[in-house]
Amino acid sequence: MRLIASAAEMRAIPRSKEFRNGAVSFWYRELGLPKRRAALPGDADYDVCIVGAGYTGLWTAYYLKKEQPDLRIAILEREFAGFGASGRNGGWLSAEFAGSRERYAKEHGKGAVIALQRAMMATVDEVITVAKDEGIDADIVKGGMRIVATNHAQKARLLQEIAYLQEWGYWPEDYYLLEPDYEPMLRVDGAVAEAFSPHAARIHPAKLVRGLAAVVENLGVDIFEGTAVTELRPRKDAQRPAAVAEQGTVRADYVIRATEGFTAEIAGYRRQWLPMNSSMIVTEPLSPEVWKRIGWEGHEVLGDAAHAYIYAQRTADGRIAIGGRGVPYRFGSGHDTNGATQPQAIAELWRALARLFPAASEAPVVHAWSGVLGVPRDWCPSVYLDRTSGLGWAGGYVGSGVATSNLAGRTLRDLVLERNTDLTRLPWVGHRARDWEPEPLRWIGTHLVYGLYRGADRREASRTLETSTLAELATKLAGR
Incomplete structure (x- = not known):
């Protein structure tokens, strides 16, 4: 992706008269921004204090409170529940897990990694079941996941990925190549191969997080919004661990950090997880005639096999929402302002939409937004609880956090x-x-890696039959 989108490129994008950039996300534009809960009123004492009211923090509180109702639990949130990635993501509830299987297996064995993958598959159904039982309407449709290859290098890589994953916990019925006449049809222009997994569902991210927050609050969990935590203090002698905010200090037996892409804003954690930027656009509702040409009756979530990949869904009201990495990283671990994304990200995503779905290329774009997700240096998510310090965390999901956060919440429940x-x-x-390395090394490195990946995609689009060596170099540089 070029660093600057020209004015001509932006004019070429059909935009709705109601087009917006930012305002947190389109998902909240539909729902309206929530009324803020009260901030922390002062110093307080709890059994468990959770920092961050996204999926991870809310699921952790939910499972703890369901298991032990007498626990006193507080959640401290800088903005409002679901302000971050939980209310901005692409709406993929999938069994995908981002970490290196080999890296985990080196310490725990292959069987443990297979067990983790099977747990991820079960987690998709766990989220769906809880949403149903708790009366959370999040537009959930379990239509599975499709990954398309649009050139022969991508096809070869997709076949390798299927074989690889079937060695690490996917059985043949869990991820497989589709026959050309597979029904229901989803017509992606230029597709030369498609893979399918049944372990995925489309969701409305903000409806899920808003509903979960309401359920958790009704269980008796105190959610304090507008409360920015600046420091986490470990247990010291008789002093219990604490979360420090401007409004006061909360002490608890355990303090759990669930801040994902915003972790760098807490003192001492600036280099722990890199805040990776991801951007999305969404169209106006498509006409029945356009949907007839595209298909997508199964409401599968859709991705491609490119290195700088996209992710997409057909929304409940008949739009296409599509996302990608955009400008992947801002200097100094910065992040967007209220969800606004850069013009070049909008242009790139619209070109991807028009390339994959020419029938939808004239559909006006009604909203664009961005958010940050957490990336550890080895690209491997983790759950951690130190009983000595009383501090714990979960995250680093590298963009696959909708289901993974639920598994993390149940795991933290058992650890606590x-x-x-x-x-x-x-x-x-x-x-x-x-x-992560200090600046400017991490800014240079991240942009170099994604520049190489995009260069590899361009080479592979020009009839290269194998994965470009640029992508292999990028993967080595990234340490994945």
């Missing part, structure tokens, strides 16, 4: 309650990665 379970024995529990 000091239970030895199948979940606490999974190989991502206790994993730690080294810090």
Whole structure:
């Protein structure tokens, strides 16, 4: 992606008269921004304090409170529940797991990694079941996941990925190549191969997080919004661990950090997880005639096999929402202002939409937005609880956090309650990665890696039959 989108490129994008950039996300534009809950009124004492009211923090509180209703739990949130990636993501509830299987297996064995993958598959159904049982209407349709290859290099890589994943916990019925006449049809222009997994569902991200927050609050969890935590203090002698905010200090037996892409804003954590930027656009509702040409009756979530990949869904009201990495990283671990994304990200996503779905290329774009997700230095998510310090965390999901955060919440429940379970024995529990390099090295490195990936995609689009060496170099540089 070029660093600057020209005025002519922006004019070429059909935009609605109601087009907006930012305002958190289109998902909240539909719902309206929530009324803020009260801030922390002052110093307080709880059994468990959770920092961050996104999926991870809310799921952790939910499972703890359901298991032990007398626990006193507080959640501290800088903005409002679901302000971050939980209310901005692409709406993929999938069994995808971002970490290196080999890296986890080196410490815990291959069987443990397979168990983790099977747990991820079960987690998709767990989220759907909880949403149904708790009366959360999040537009959930379990239509599976399709990954398309649009050139022969991508096809070769897709076939390799299927074979690889079937060695690491996917059975043949869990991820496989589709026959050309597979029904229901989804017509992606230029597709030369498609793979399918049934372990995925489309969701409305903000409806899920808003509903979950309401359920957690009704269970008796205190959610304090407008409360920015600036410091986490470990247990010291008789002093319990604490979360420090301007409004006061909350002490608890355990303090859990669930801040994902915003982790760098807490003192001492600037280099732990890199805040990776991801951007999205969404169209106005498409006409029945356009949908007839595209298909997509199954409401599968859709991705491609490019290195700088896209992710997309057909929304409940008949739009196409499509996302990608955009400008991947802002200097100094910065992030967007209220969800606004850069013009070049909008232009790139619209070109991807028009390329994959020419029938929708004239549909006006009604909204664009962005958010940040957490990326550890080794690209491996983790769940961690240190009983000595009383501090714990979960995250680093590298963009696959909708389901993974639920698995993390259940795992943190067992860790906090000091239970030895199948979940606490999974190989991502206790994993730690080294810090990211200081600036300007991480800015240079991140942009170099994604520049190489995009260069590889351009080469592969010009009839290259194998994965470009640029992508292989990028992967080595990234340390994935």
